[in-house]
Amino acid sequence: MRRTWMAAGLVAALAAPSFASARDACQQRAHDRKVTGTVLGGVGGALVGGAIGDTKGAVIGGLGGAVVGNQLARTKCDRRVVYRTRSTHRASSRGDDAAPRGCTYENRRYYDERGQAIYAPVRVCR
Structure with a gap:
Protein backbone atom coordinates (compact mmCIF):
# COMPACT_ATOMS: atom_id res chain seq x y z
CA MET A 1 0.00 0.00 0.00
CA ALA A 73 11.26 12.12 -25.02
CA ARG A 74 12.52 15.63 -25.88
CA THR A 75 11.34 17.12 -29.19
CA LYS A 76 12.02 20.46 -30.88
CA CYS A 77 9.50 22.63 -32.71
CA ASP A 78 11.88 24.42 -35.09
CA ARG A 79 10.27 23.20 -38.32
CA ARG A 80 9.88 26.24 -40.55
CA VAL A 81 9.56 26.20 -44.29
CA VAL A 82 12.39 28.17 -45.85
CA TYR A 83 12.30 29.41 -49.41
CA ARG A 84 15.67 29.61 -51.06
CA THR A 85 16.17 31.52 -54.26
CA ARG A 86 18.99 31.35 -56.72
CA SER A 87 20.86 34.55 -56.98
CA THR A 88 21.82 35.81 -60.42
CA HIS A 89 24.26 38.21 -58.82
CA ARG A 90 27.29 39.08 -60.92
CA ALA A 91 30.01 41.43 -59.85
CA SER A 92 29.90 44.70 -61.70
CA SER A 93 32.75 45.94 -63.82
CA ARG A 94 33.65 48.42 -61.09
CA GLY A 95 34.60 45.55 -58.81
CA ASP A 96 32.18 46.42 -56.00
CA ASP A 97 29.44 44.18 -54.74
CA ALA A 98 26.41 45.96 -56.10
CA ALA A 99 22.96 44.53 -55.51
CA PRO A 100 21.75 42.29 -58.30
CA ARG A 101 19.34 43.81 -60.79
CA GLY A 102 15.81 42.54 -61.08
CA CYS A 103 15.47 41.48 -57.43
CA THR A 104 12.27 42.25 -55.58
CA TYR A 105 10.63 41.23 -52.36
CA GLU A 106 7.42 39.27 -52.55
CA ASN A 107 5.15 37.98 -49.84
CA ARG A 108 5.11 34.20 -50.18
CA ARG A 109 2.68 31.93 -48.42
CA TYR A 110 3.68 28.87 -46.40
CA TYR A 111 1.88 26.78 -43.83
CA ASP A 112 2.82 26.27 -40.20
CA GLU A 113 2.47 23.02 -38.22
CA ARG A 114 -1.23 23.72 -37.56
CA GLY A 115 -2.00 24.20 -41.25
CA GLN A 116 -2.51 27.96 -41.06
CA ALA A 117 -1.25 30.12 -43.91
CA ILE A 118 1.53 32.56 -43.01
CA TYR A 119 2.99 35.16 -45.35
CA ALA A 120 6.67 36.06 -45.21
CA PRO A 121 8.76 38.42 -47.35
CA VAL A 122 11.15 36.58 -49.68
CA ARG A 123 13.73 38.12 -52.01
CA VAL A 124 13.15 36.94 -55.57
CA CYS A 125 15.73 37.50 -58.31
CA ARG A 126 14.70 36.88 -61.91
Whole structure:
Protein backbone atom coordinates (compact mmCIF):
# COMPACT_ATOMS: atom_id res chain seq x y z
CA MET A 1 0.00 0.00 0.00
CA ARG A 2 2.85 2.31 0.82
CA ARG A 3 4.44 1.85 -2.63
CA THR A 4 1.11 2.50 -4.32
CA TRP A 5 0.74 5.85 -2.56
CA MET A 6 4.35 6.73 -3.33
CA ALA A 7 3.89 5.94 -7.04
CA ALA A 8 0.60 7.87 -7.15
CA GLY A 9 2.24 10.88 -5.48
CA LEU A 10 5.12 10.78 -7.95
CA VAL A 11 2.75 10.67 -10.91
CA ALA A 12 0.64 13.53 -9.53
CA ALA A 13 3.70 15.67 -8.80
CA LEU A 14 5.07 15.17 -12.30
CA ALA A 15 1.76 15.67 -14.12
CA ALA A 16 0.55 18.77 -12.21
CA PRO A 17 2.69 21.36 -14.07
CA SER A 18 1.34 20.16 -17.42
CA PHE A 19 -1.95 21.94 -16.76
CA ALA A 20 -0.36 25.30 -15.98
CA SER A 21 0.32 27.06 -19.31
CA ALA A 22 -1.10 27.51 -22.80
CA ARG A 23 0.99 26.48 -25.83
CA ASP A 24 0.66 26.14 -29.58
CA ALA A 25 0.05 22.71 -31.12
CA CYS A 26 3.67 21.65 -31.64
CA GLN A 27 4.79 22.81 -28.22
CA GLN A 28 1.82 21.04 -26.62
CA ARG A 29 2.70 17.75 -28.35
CA ALA A 30 6.35 18.12 -27.31
CA HIS A 31 5.32 18.83 -23.73
CA ASP A 32 2.94 15.86 -23.69
CA ARG A 33 5.75 13.61 -24.94
CA LYS A 34 8.08 14.86 -22.18
CA VAL A 35 5.44 14.33 -19.48
CA THR A 36 4.67 10.84 -20.77
CA GLY A 37 8.37 9.96 -20.95
CA THR A 38 8.95 11.31 -17.45
CA VAL A 39 6.03 9.41 -15.92
CA LEU A 40 6.78 6.13 -17.69
CA GLY A 41 10.48 6.41 -16.89
CA GLY A 42 9.72 7.17 -13.25
CA VAL A 43 7.31 4.27 -12.87
CA GLY A 44 9.63 1.87 -14.67
CA GLY A 45 12.62 3.01 -12.67
CA ALA A 46 10.67 2.67 -9.41
CA LEU A 47 9.63 -0.86 -10.30
CA VAL A 48 13.17 -1.89 -11.20
CA GLY A 49 14.63 -0.14 -8.15
CA GLY A 50 12.01 -1.72 -5.89
CA ALA A 51 12.74 -5.18 -7.29
CA ILE A 52 16.47 -4.74 -6.69
CA GLY A 53 16.35 -3.04 -3.31
CA ASP A 54 13.95 -1.71 -0.72
CA THR A 55 12.03 1.59 -0.61
CA LYS A 56 15.21 3.60 -0.99
CA GLY A 57 16.01 1.68 -4.18
CA ALA A 58 12.52 2.38 -5.53
CA VAL A 59 12.88 6.12 -4.89
CA ILE A 60 16.33 6.31 -6.46
CA GLY A 61 15.22 4.18 -9.42
CA GLY A 62 12.09 6.31 -9.88
CA LEU A 63 14.02 9.57 -9.91
CA GLY A 64 16.67 8.21 -12.26
CA GLY A 65 14.05 6.73 -14.58
CA ALA A 66 12.11 10.01 -14.63
CA VAL A 67 15.21 11.96 -15.66
CA VAL A 68 16.14 9.44 -18.36
CA GLY A 69 12.56 9.25 -19.67
CA ASN A 70 12.32 13.05 -19.85
CA GLN A 71 15.56 13.35 -21.79
CA LEU A 72 14.66 10.58 -24.23
CA ALA A 73 11.26 12.12 -25.02
CA ARG A 74 12.52 15.63 -25.88
CA THR A 75 11.34 17.12 -29.19
CA LYS A 76 12.02 20.46 -30.88
CA CYS A 77 9.50 22.63 -32.71
CA ASP A 78 11.88 24.42 -35.09
CA ARG A 79 10.27 23.20 -38.32
CA ARG A 80 9.88 26.24 -40.55
CA VAL A 81 9.56 26.20 -44.29
CA VAL A 82 12.39 28.17 -45.85
CA TYR A 83 12.30 29.41 -49.41
CA ARG A 84 15.67 29.61 -51.06
CA THR A 85 16.17 31.52 -54.26
CA ARG A 86 18.99 31.35 -56.72
CA SER A 87 20.86 34.55 -56.98
CA THR A 88 21.82 35.81 -60.42
CA HIS A 89 24.26 38.21 -58.82
CA ARG A 90 27.29 39.08 -60.92
CA ALA A 91 30.01 41.43 -59.85
CA SER A 92 29.90 44.70 -61.70
CA SER A 93 32.75 45.94 -63.82
CA ARG A 94 33.65 48.42 -61.09
CA GLY A 95 34.60 45.55 -58.81
CA ASP A 96 32.18 46.42 -56.00
CA ASP A 97 29.44 44.18 -54.74
CA ALA A 98 26.41 45.96 -56.10
CA ALA A 99 22.96 44.53 -55.51
CA PRO A 100 21.75 42.29 -58.30
CA ARG A 101 19.34 43.81 -60.79
CA GLY A 102 15.81 42.54 -61.08
CA CYS A 103 15.47 41.48 -57.43
CA THR A 104 12.27 42.25 -55.58
CA TYR A 105 10.63 41.23 -52.36
CA GLU A 106 7.42 39.27 -52.55
CA ASN A 107 5.15 37.98 -49.84
CA ARG A 108 5.11 34.20 -50.18
CA ARG A 109 2.68 31.93 -48.42
CA TYR A 110 3.68 28.87 -46.40
CA TYR A 111 1.88 26.78 -43.83
CA ASP A 112 2.82 26.27 -40.20
CA GLU A 113 2.47 23.02 -38.22
CA ARG A 114 -1.23 23.72 -37.56
CA GLY A 115 -2.00 24.20 -41.25
CA GLN A 116 -2.51 27.96 -41.06
CA ALA A 117 -1.25 30.12 -43.91
CA ILE A 118 1.53 32.56 -43.01
CA TYR A 119 2.99 35.16 -45.35
CA ALA A 120 6.67 36.06 -45.21
CA PRO A 121 8.76 38.42 -47.35
CA VAL A 122 11.15 36.58 -49.68
CA ARG A 123 13.73 38.12 -52.01
CA VAL A 124 13.15 36.94 -55.57
CA CYS A 125 15.73 37.50 -58.31
CA ARG A 126 14.70 36.88 -61.91
